[in-house]
Amino acid sequence: MDRLDALKLFIRIVESGSFAAAARDIGVGQPAVSKQIASLERYLGAQLVRRTSRSMTLTATGQSVYEAGLRIIGDFTELEASVGHGQVSPSGLIRVTVPPVFGRLYIVPRLPVFFSRYPQVCVDLSATERNVNLVEEGFDLSIKSGPLADSSMISRHLASTPVVVVATPEYLEKHGRPESPQDIEHHTCVVFAPMHEPRAWRFANVEGRGLYVPSGNFRTGDAEQIRAAVLAHMGLVQAPGWLFAAEIASGAVVSVLEDFAPPSLPVHGVHPSGRRLPNKTRVFLDFVAEILAADPRPAFVPV
Template sequence: MDRLDALKLFIRIVEGGSFAAAAREIGVGQPAVSKQIASLERHLGAQLVRRTSRSMTLTETGQSVYEAALRIVGDFNELESSVGHGQLSPAGLIRVTVAPVFGRLYVVPHLPAFFSRYPHVSVDLSATERKVNLIEEGFDLSIRSGPLADSSMIARHLAASPVVVVATPEYFEKHGRPERPQDLDRHICVVFAPRREPRAWRFDNADGPGLHVPSGNFHTGDAEQIRAAVLAHMGLVQAPAWLFAAEIASGAVISVLADFAPAPLPIHAVHAAGRRLPSKTRVFIEFVSEILTADRGPAFVPDSL
């Protein structure tokens, strides 16, 4: 086994969590895998992995070698793919996670233009509201809306979306408009409850309450259902403006309580640290950034980030 293959095997071991998992994945016996990693350790002159009967951990050197191996193998795979197509251009499959409605509204409709520009890149788009572990689940990139909590990831700021409270004109005609956050106690809300707990609405103006826990007879953890409920005149909702941008622009919904709005929600492209970003991923990030930058107005606002 040459050194590049040994590095590929080492990556499989780290990401699979064990020598046995890597052996099963490539269809060889575990002793053969152990022998190859021992040979790599001898060649490098350092221990890469600590093993016990129940666990495996990387040494400090092993972590450094793993991160370097990702860059080396990634560069080679990209070069191999590009040369195989007869040109040094972005090529290969990129696996991306995105919130379902955001993907439907702001990513999928623009993919024909992306594929026209980069015909050798393929996109596997996974629509999910949950926070995906990119490394464990084999994703290259995640498009996320809202504050980021995972400091182990690298994030590229793409845009920011105002936070709005909206309902249809028909709802306001029947129930009146709230003038202050306190008035929401007398209104019907469409309740976003992603884990069966209502998500509080935030307001930043000192004259209003900092939080409002919405109440209403419809709860859902699905943003598409939030849209459908509001457009069916079922109540008010607080949401990022991108969710209702077309309806705000057309007057199908009306935004209220703008003086009490919290800071806009950031939107990021997130990828794992320690990996050199392949050109296929880099151009996809740039393309999404172009989409959001061009779509100013109700959906997105310029900011300094």
């Protein structure tokens, strides 16, 4: 039995969720997969998985072997790449998730610089707002704006973005400029409503909780439509500074209620735990941090 191949197969089983799925992935019969894992268990002297007719779960030893195996396979893959090309330059495909507008504004336009530095790295960028299971869906990295949910993933704080309230000069000229959070009750707002529920606006330096639920004729869960609606003079919006940084700089929109701004929102890079971060992923994460550090307020505040 090739122990490295058996370890790779075990990792594939864990990440695909079943022996049958792993067998389909590699084009062999399920009995051959079961035999290979049984041989690995005999070699290690411990049970790695518990199987029933409907489910598969890892034992405590199996979880430890999985996490150690990720590090071993990652190190070996990097070694193969560096030796095979006679150099230690990062190489290979990195799969990344990113919020759609964030990717369009800040990542994609800078990729030519990244590729000039690391020509052997390929980037597969998936634009999505949903929470992705990185391990199950085969992603190496996720760039997230805003607070993180509790997770076993490893995160790196890349930057923070101020929270701003903006509107176009045309809207403010017609409806007046709000001087306090209470004034938004008399204004039309562009309402961010993920899952069809309006998201409350947060303010600091006010009495009480500082939460205000905006109201207006238009609501959406899409950040691109938020931008389009505000630029069409449809009302005020509270948003991360990076979403309107260029327009604030050009004067296309105006920031208001700055004395009541809540704490900045973090921007994180998130990757699976239990494995050594591959060099190709590390250099991409470093590059994103460099991008954000080079874009000062009102877009980002470097860490």
